[in-house]
Amino acid sequence: MRIINPKTIVQFLGGQKEDRAGYLWKRKSENKSSFKRRYFIAYGNVLAYYEKRIDKEPLGVLFLENHVIEMIDDLTMVVRFLTVKELPKGYYLRGDSTDDVEVGAYPT
Secondary structure (H helix, E strand, O other), X not given: OOOOOHHHHHHHHOOXXXXXXXXXXXXXXXOOXXXXXXXXXXXXXXXXXXXXXXXXXXXXXXXOOOEEEEEOOOOEEXXXXXXXXXXXXXXXXXXXXXXXXXXXXXXX
């Protein structure tokens, strides 16, 4: 399993223009606790998330390549890993509006 520092990835992507940014509610699929509000920035097929918009370092990154994005309802999507068994099953991302979770806006 590769271990990648999210800070290094975002520094590498720093020169690129973000494709989309905004707040979403996030929780891991195997975690039944409540959703946490996070600020997300999409750079191509990389989705970085932060605790707050003003934060310089991400809490983590999701590589959307080798993932499937499915809509659960109008406001909730799930990002699932396709093949990697040792990683979490995926993440639930929920928006405050349907524009927040427009699946076509997130490249895979």
